[in-house]
Amino acid sequence: MVIILGKESKIIVQGITGHQGMFHARAMRDFGSKVVAGVTPGKGGEKIDNIPVYNDVDAAVKATGADVSVVFVPAPYAKDAVIEAIDAGIKLVVIVTEHIPFHDVVELVLYSKIKGARIIGPNCPGIASPGLSKAGIMPNMIFKPGNIGVLSRSGTLTYEVVNYISDFGFGESTVIGLGGDQVIGTTFIEALSLFEKDPDTKAIVMVGEIGGSAEEDAAEFIKKSVSKPVIAYIAGRSAPPGKRMGHAGAIISRGKGTAESKIKALEAAGVKVADLPINIPKLIKKQLI
Amino acid sequence: MVKLLEYQGKELLSRYGITVPKSIIIKNETSIPEFKTTSFLKAQVPVGHRGERGGVVKVNNKAEVEKAIQNISKLKFDGYTADSFLLEEEVPHDLEFYVSISLDRxxxxxxxxxxxxxxxxIEKIEDSEIYRYSINPLMGISDYFSRLISRQLSLPDILTISLLQLLNSLFNIYKKEDAELVEINPLVLNSMKNGLIALDSKVVIEDDAMFRHKEITDYTSRWLDPLELEAKQKGISFVRLGGKIGVIANGAGLTMATLDILKNNNADAGDFLDLGGTDDPEKITQAFELINKTNPSALFVNIFGGVTKCDVVADGLIKAISEFKPKFNIVVRLKGFREKEATEILKSNGINSFSDMEEAVKKVIELAGVK
Incomplete structure (x- = not known):
């Protein structure tokens, strides 16, 4: 989706000298992304597979003109790393890191809005547009260029769904993993409005899960402002109340956030909801004919 | 989430300048004091409605406290038992308020x-009786909040200042202590002292922020299911469920979807276990050990290899099987990164794997003999 990530986007990796950062810097480059630099305080001057490492984001941005950062920095230091990126002028920050305190994220979201930057995540697999670029950790082999936009609160389940879509013969325009936390930088509504405007996207697949009311809010938005067909799957129909199902955000609390409530709201907004992930491509086919 | 006991919460409230009743905490029989003022003995368990369930008793002297402790110790509160008690002076009051700060997702x-x-x-209060105010954490509580609230709740002017102090304290706790919830219910108006006093407290601290709150002791997680506690200590995302089929999957979304697919086939999972994105075979051994202790009829391992490599999972699984020699059947479904290598590893060890999730689910249900 050229609006936020295109072939010319220049990506830095914060935390590039760590195991994950290194692995995914390579994988992004293999995907076709322009990974121009890495940042790890104290490791400036090193090179990871010919990618120069800088001590701070400001130096990396000045030297390379980077506009996107993928953050692998551990949770206790992640808030600082994201502020550093935003202050250096980065416009898209993808936070892969899991377990960042939500209080930190609430402030980061407010700060990003003041500075006109976009955050995707935290606790997310990032964003990928086959044929253009990828910023994050999604596995390269699942994608096929096409016109289905995918947005999701999960990681692995997203890969599974994208894989079904590709195997069925469709392909993806852009896939965005929004993240599994209670507070995330880009919401379903914000991502839906991007897909609605994206000329490369013909239909939208939304993968939601229990907890919060993001899907209900999205349903309201779809009813009013989305003209493209939307297909959804909601994970967690069999989840018990009061228990966190892996994701910090996946919890039914005080009777709110159930799969039933989300499915009902989405169906009332004209969204076709699949009972199983594997049935998503069939519903896409019906909607596109 | 770390749920604080009432007295821990009140210690926080007090430290941040909120008035709480005079009290002492009783952790064993020797610490019961002599006293004469009418007081309440309150069981320290992290559940609501303690009063209705006999967990809060009015007492007038030491003998009554001893008797009440004996009685309450026999009670179960949603599985919790009380081993500490708050002895707290009765506070005469007129108005009872509900006040809390939490996250609006x-x-x-x-x-x-x-x-x-x-x-x-709070669930029993009519929506029209609850006033909601969004707080921008970069700005904090503004003075006008208390004027606005005083007007909307028709409070006497004299309360505006103490309300403002209270709101500031409450927000400071919420933010500085990384709370998910700070709730005072009831907050009462003691007309003699013209002050606001917190008669109860409910404070929940976010798990992910505990690294910066080493001073907070988690007394309530020891009441967790022992296996859930073990998993928490090992950093594995694990929830005990009611069914007979053990589940190990990777990624929270995929694990939830796995439970849903079982349910779609009229079978119930015995657990939710999210392996996460791992390339550490040791993690698989730990996960397997947990499942082994739940004694399932069969185990379903559902992996989509992306960041996680399928062959690493296969290696870990073989190792775990030889270590724990499980009595239950295992069905593995692998798809994605290094699927072929993984299938070979499993095959040479006599384990069939599937690529198709539906087929695998049918097989595991058949082997579990659930239906």
Whole structure:
């Protein structure tokens, strides 16, 4: 989706000298992304597979003109790393890191809005547009260029769904993993409005899960402002109340956030909801004919 | 989430300048004091409605406390038993308020809820009786908040200042202590002292922020299911469920979807276990050990290899099987990164794997003999 990530986007990796950062810097480059630099305080001057490492984001941005950062920095230091990126002028920050305190994220979201930057995540697999670029950790082999936009609160389940879509013969325009936390930088509504405007996207697949009311809010938005067909799957129909199902955000609390409530709201907004992930491509086919 | 006991919460409130009744905490029989003022003995368990369930008793002297402790110790509160008690002076009061700060996930901002109908569950208060105010954490509580609230709740002018102090304290706790919830219910008006006093406290600290709150002791997680506690200590995302089929999958979404697919086939999972994105075979051994202790009829391993490599999972699984020699059947479904290598590893060890999730689910249900 050229609006936020295109072939010319220049990506830095914060935390590039760590195991994950290194692995995914390579994988992004293999995907076709322009990974121009890495940042790890104290490791400036090193090179990871010919990618120069800088001590701070400001130096990396000045030297390379980077506009996107993928953050692998551990949770206790992640808030600082994201502020550093935003202050250096980065416009898209993808936070892969899991377990960042939500209080930190609430402030980061407010700060990003003041500075006109976009955050995707935290606790997310990032964003990928086959044929253009990828910023994050999604596995390269699942994608096929096409016109289905995918947005999701999960990681692995997203890969599974994208894989079904590709195997069925469709392909993806852009896939965005929004993240599994209670507070995330880009919401379903914000991502839906991007897909609605994206000329490369013909239909939208939304993968939601229990907890919060993001899907209900999205349903309201779809009813009013989305003209493209939307297909959804909601994970967690069999989840018990009061228990966190892996994701910090996946919890039914005080009777709110159930799969039933989300499915009902989405169906009332004209969204076709699949009972199983594997049935998503069939519903896409019906909607596109 | 780390749920603080009432007395821990009140210690926080007090430290941040909120008035709480005079009290002492009783952790064993020797610490029961002599006293004469009418007081309440309150079981320290992290559940609501303690009063209705006999967990809060009015007492007038030491002998009554001893008797009450004996009685309450026999009670179960949603599985919790009390081993500490708060002995607290009775506070005469007129008005009972509900007040809390928590996260509103839709606005991505903290929200202050306040009502004049306190003393009952927030769920039981009519929406029209609850006032909601979004707080921008970069700005904090503004002075006008208390003027606005005073007007909307028709409070006497004299309260405006103490309300403002209270709201500031409450928000400071919420933010500085990384709380998910700070709730006072009831907050009462003691007309003699013209002050606001917190008669109860409910404070929940976020798990992910505990690294910066080493001073907070988690007394309530020891009541967790022992296996859930073990998993928590090992950093594995694990929830005990009611069914007979053990589940190990990777990624929270995929694990939830796996449970849903079982349910779609009229079978129930015995657990939710999210392996996460791992390339550490040791993690698989740990996961397997947990499942082994749940004694399932069969185990379903559902992996989509992306960041996780299928062959690493296969290696870990073979190792775990030889270590624990499980009595149950295992069905593995692998798809994605290094699927072929993994299938070979499993095959040479006599384990069939599937690529198709539906087929695998049918097989595991058949082997579990659930239906």
């Amino acid at each position: 839709s606005t991505r901002l903290p929200v202050l809820l306040i009502s004049k109908k306190g003393g009952v569950d």
